[in-house]
Amino acid sequence: xxxVRLRWELGIVLAVTxxxxxxxxxxxxxxxLTISVPLGQQQTALNPxxxxxxxxxxxxxxxxxxxxxxLVALVVYLLWEPGSNALRRIGLDFTRFGGDAGRGIxxxxxxxxxxxxxxxxxxxxxxxxxxxxxxxxxxxxAVPLLVLSALRAGLLEEVIIxxxxxxxxxxxxxxxxxxxxxxxxxxxxxxxYQGFGPIIGxxxxxxxxxxxxxxxxxVMPLVIAHTLIDVIAxxxxxxxxxxxxxxxxxxxxxxxxxxxxxSP
Numbered sequence: 001x002x003x004v005r006l007r008w009e010l011g012i013v014l015a016v017t018x019x020x021x022x023x024x025x026x027x028x029x030x031x032x033l034t035i036s037v038p039l040g041q042q043q044t045a046l047n048p049x050x051x052x053x054x055x056x057x058x059x060x061x062x063x064x065x066x067x068x069x070x071l072v073a074l075v076v077y078l079l080w081e082p083g084s085n086a087l088r089r090i091g092l093d094f095t096r097f098g099g100d101a102g103r104g105i106x107x108x109x110x111x112x113x114x115x116x117x118x119x120x121x122x123x124x125x126x127x128x129x130x131x132x133x134x135x136x137x138x139x140x141x142a143v144p145l146l147v148l149s150a151l152r153a154g155l156l157e158e159v160i161i162x163x164x165x166x167x168x169x170x171x172x173x174x175x176x177x178x179x180x181x182x183x184x185x186x187x188x189x190x191x192x193y194q195g196f197g198p199i200i201g202x203x204x205x206x207x208x209x210x211x212x213x214x215x216x217x218x219v220m221p222l223v224i225a226h227t228l229i230d231v232i233a234x235x236x237x238x239x240x241x242x243x244x245x246x247x248x249x250x251x252x253x254x255x256x257x258x259x260x261x262x263s264p
Contacts, residue, residue: 122197
């Protein structure tokens with residue numbers, strides 16, 4: 001593919017997906033730091049309700065997941081080449097599911113558990129926003145939607161950052177470590193609205209995930225790990241907020257702080 005066209009394609013894809021999210025997220029962090037409310041007393045919601053009526057809320061949530069997954073389909077389509085299966089090339093298939101699942105669970109222990117500790121430390125230091133992972137009063141039907149939302153995050157982030165971005169930057173002549181560091185920086189940037197703890201945690205996660213993708217050549221273990229981490233966070237949030245309200249619970253009063261435009 002022509003290098004100029006490749007650069008344009010890369011810029012357009014990032015502008016409508018995670019690059020857009022990163023810009024909004026960084027601006028939101030800057031905005032948070034300029035207001036009088038301390039960062040540790042602000043809050044944000046990952047899966048906010050979109051309508052007071054339960055049926056319409058569920059419909060809007062489902063459509064949000066559907067259209068984000070359409071972006072995943074778009075980058076897979078762009079990766080597709082005659083005589084080459086893009087899904088197999090990036091390792092997004094079920095040919096090695098047992099091994100992929102095992103590696104994914106290992107990554108949960110390596111990334112997920114320390115990530116919770118980093119979030120708790122950030123909250124204690126006042127450097128991290130209170131993140132409401134899911135509604136505290138969610139109905140039973142919200143659980144399948146939260147699982148879908150977790151799957152959306154796993155596919156959208158890992159397929160674009162690892163499967164697509166790595167492929168395109170390699171074709172532009174980038175070395176492996178510059179790609180890993182750049183992708184980790186992007187991952188940290190679109191989580192910046194949550195505060196400094198998540199910036200650090202997601203940068204480290206990006207380094208680890210990037211190294212694993214280079215070594216394994218498969219995106220599926222990273223999708224599995226990311227999805228399961230988010231499922232645990234989304235579905236388990238009400239319990240965590242009840243057991244440790246000072247760390248995971250919402251701030252006592254509305255903070256009036258900015259909320260970023262919903263991002264992938």
